[in-house]
Amino acid sequence: MLTTGKGSISLYMQIKDLLTARVGKGEWLPGSIIPSEINLAQELGVSQGTVRKAITELVENNVLTRRQGRGTFVSNHDTHRALFHFFHITDNKGLKVLPDSSVLHCRRKPASRMEASKLRLAVGTNIIRIERVRNFSAKPTMVETITLPARPFGDLGRVGNYDLPNTLYELYEKQYGITIHSADEQLRAVAASRHEAKILKLEVGTPLLEIERVALTLDKTPVELRISRCSTRNHHYQNTIF
Amino acid sequence: MLTTGKGSISLYMQIKDLLTARVGKGEWLPGSIIPSEINLAQELGVSQGTVRKAITELVENNVLTRRQGRGTFVSNHDTHRALFHFFHITDNKGLKVLPDSSVLHCRRKPASRMEASKLRLAVGTNIIRIERVRNFSAKPTMVETITLPARPFGDLGRVGNYDLPNTLYELYEKQYGITIHSADEQLRAVAASRHEAKILKLEVGTPLLEIERVALTLDKTPVELRISRCSTRNHHYQNTIF
DNA sequence: AAGTGGTCTAGACCACGTA
């Protein structure tokens, strides 16, 4: 239960942790409504303002979403979030459009040392490795290698099912109950390999922007490693520092 | 003055705008203390909670900084902010250290079309163009070209004064009263030119990470264009998506 | 009309830093 008094953490923080846990455990599913502030306050024996403060911070963390007059909901992954929150490539006019994707292959393998390290798995654990190319207005622009631990993602890409949706995080959430909450990205400049050059129709050695992303759940468990190599002839990676 | 009633914007928003204006106009200088929440509430004829909500959002925007027991201060640029807020290059272990810098040259020129566009100046307006190289543990790693409008930056780099400090935003703030508040960055992969290759001791054509940054003041006026080209052999650009 | 989140108030008490 909640504790109060000297030396103990503040009430709203305890409530924040409690609400986070309920979301993390799947007690409240993405997209569903949570009890009203007043109900939660009664249940927890605190004032509405205290619950409100906890919820406010979770809204800032993109864990919950408020809708005036309707209620408070667990955030979920829709196309908008994929585009404006997790996708940072824009064309050189600053316009953001999701590229479409086509899968080149999808294989089950033991994790390489690098994959194991990034996903915090033992070397040799089974993983699913997807390679796909992403096109902007029919022009191949990015090559992506996506690595997922085989465990929670069970049958993904099985039975020759290369028909993966464009926005994978929606799939992870709906199909496997795994919600991506944050991601760490490392960007480097690399030279196009022969393989990449062929796919992207560029010269071997052309500089490509490499984005290595580790996607994490709410409790910071890494669940996806994605390495994208992107031609920056007509596009760039956009980041705003506030 | 503050307005209330139907259709008018919320009180705390008006207060937020008012406080922002006072900071923007230099009425309260970076690093200085602002009146206490209680004093502001009395002055403005609202409750402390309302002032508090306005200040809370400005703290989240990095405009103000609270220090418990001491007061609320206008944020300023120190080394910590330069490193953790505006500098995104880390080594491949994830460690962040500021590189040192040495200026190659510093010239006054009319703005190129590109510079004028990015800084929202008329083509041909006088600008200051600084080129410097940045070293990590004595290894040249980044080449930077920094463009500033000559107007507000008066005598910067004049009289052969190539002794610019490493963290320029502190200089802009203290010397010229210009506070950088946010920045837009565009990242691309490019091939090292002969000039860059020589400085960085690399082969011509080596892929470099180009970071094109436009730095803005609180009222979103662009005041610095900075193009960094960075070897990503031992370092990378780190971005976290929450 | 009823229920939700959004704003605002007035006042209490705590934790922290300074003098």
Place this chain on the structure above:
DNA sequence: ACGTGGTCTAGACCACTTG
């Protein structure tokens, strides 16, 4: 001891959405 920000309460009213 005093003033600051930090937490918490109880209650009022508004704005919005749904039945």
